[in-house]
Amino acid sequence: MTILKAKVLGFCGGVRRAVQMIETELAERGPLHTLGAIVHNAHVVDALAAKGARMATDLDEVPEHGTVAITAHGAGEDVFAEIERRGLRLVDTTCPIVRRAQETAAHLVEEGFSVVLYGEAEHPEVRGILSWTRGQGMATQSPDVEIPIGERGIALIAQTTKNPTRFAEFAQTIVRRFVGTAPEVRIIDTTCPETGRRYQAAKELADAVDALIVVGSRTSANTRKLAETCRETGIPTHHIESADEIDDRWLEETSRFGVTAGASTPDDVINAVVRRLVDAGAAERNRG
Helix, strand or coil, rough: CCEEEECCCCCCHHHHHHHHHHHHHHHHHHHEECCCCCCCCHHHHHHHHCCCEEEEHHHHHHHCCCCCEECCCCHHHHHHHHHHHHHCEECCCCHHHHHHHHHHHHHHHHCCCEEEEEECCCHHHHHHHHHHCCCCEEEEECCCCCCCCCCCCEEECCCCCHHHHHHHHHHHHHHHCCCCCCCCEEEECCHHHHHHHHHHHHHHHCCCCCEEEECCCCCCCCHHHHHHHCCCCCCEEEEEECCCHHHHHHHHHHHEEECCCCCCCCCCHHCCCCCEEEEEEEHHHHCC
16 A cells, blocks of 8 residues: 655645644643634644633633633634733634734725625634724625725735635636726735645646545545545545544555645644554555
8 A cells, every 4th residue: 555645735834833832831821712613623622722722712711810812813803902901811823824914904995995894794713803894895606796995995815714715716706797887896815834844745646546545634624625636536535624534444445545634623633534544545455
């Protein structure tokens, strides 16, 4: 059995930074609360919880004078204001790329644009970015919805984990739709370069294997999109969260596996998947 790993996989810089910040805070100051899952991966959340990072769904769950961490997905302007009002200690692990998208959205509104965010309306990153538009923004993945036109026109930005090619296609459709109607349609690509590199690495991997395994949480938007990109290559693709989900039937059908992983998938989970495949290959050779 041959097992190849994508050239780019696993923790991105923003996720690694967020986890390191939480671990440092826990080591130096003790237990804290995270406002939501620090990243969308149960293995990471559980590991941090064992060290004292409790997850809160609301600031009301954080005790007086306690410490609260904003997740890598960021948060809205109102959340930061409430943390300050309550006098809570803040650990802000917002990914720098997400922070840039927030600042871009706020600046565009100040210039007089209505902001259209290409992304999943219920995703925490998207909700956070929209908060910075102060009611002058909307999220959609359909170019056909009703879009308000600001004094300066329409500005298009993207959820950071979205496929840059898909965003470009979305933007082109909006431009064609509003040409001659809106004073200006401004496009700012706020997608994360790391995301594009992962997609490209997965496509290259697909050319060298018979099946792909994508490792990562099913609640992770970037991992789901990575799995979708892998399926679009035409190569059989299996999205799993851990090595325990590997089906023996896959091993009987395929001898060349490619392994990739979402940006919130830790190294130990990826390594466990690779070990499971290596062990399966060794067992097969022994039987031969």
